Amino acid sequence: MESLSVISRWLKKQHVVTFCVSNESGIWCANAFFYFDEQRVAFYLLSDPASRHGEMIGQSRPVAGTVNGQTKSVALIRGLQYSGTIRLVDEADSGPLREPYYRRFPIARVHKAPIWEILVDELKFTDNTLGFGKKLFWFRDPEAAQQAGLDQ
Incomplete structure (x- = not known):
């Protein structure tokens, strides 16, 4: 888990995550401010479900x-x-996830968008x-x- 610790420390200094999704209509990327939860290994962000x-x-x-x-x-x-995997968090479950996000980005309290979770399966960190x-x-x-020939 040493790699995850190093990566998490670096992520705490960053603010913007890029995420890309696709479906039968195409592929699209977006950027968002994020909070990273090291315990769940997940990004949390706010975004409008009506966006592309x-x-x-x-x-x-x-x-x-x-x-x-x-x-x-x-x-x-x-x-x-x-x-x-990215998922829309049920509103009933979003309260505890919003608080760390709001501590990081207090201005977000005025943004009423739902919270999304990116549950990470794989991380690759390049550090020159x-x-x-x-x-x-x-x-x-x-x-x-x-399978990738790597140790964690």
Whole structure:
């Protein structure tokens, strides 16, 4: 779990997640402010279900995306790629998930959009500050890590 700890510390300093979804009508990406829950290994964000990506997701959909820093130096590049499932959280279950989000982004209290959960299955973190091209991995399913030829 050391990789997850390193990744989580870095994610706490980031603010925007990119997520991409597809359905029979096509593929679409969106950006959102996020809160990352290290215990569930999940991103939480607010978004309008009537948006293009919201309509494509419906209640649940496979998702992939990125979180990246903004640096001009190749030696300082850090970025995350992930895959998992995005779902619209039932309003009745959203209360405890909103509080950490609101602590991070107080202005969001005025935004009445529902909360979405991206439950992550795989993380790939590139961190050139640890050496050029250094990659850290995390998999929810240990068998997936073995199939990829990686240890967690």
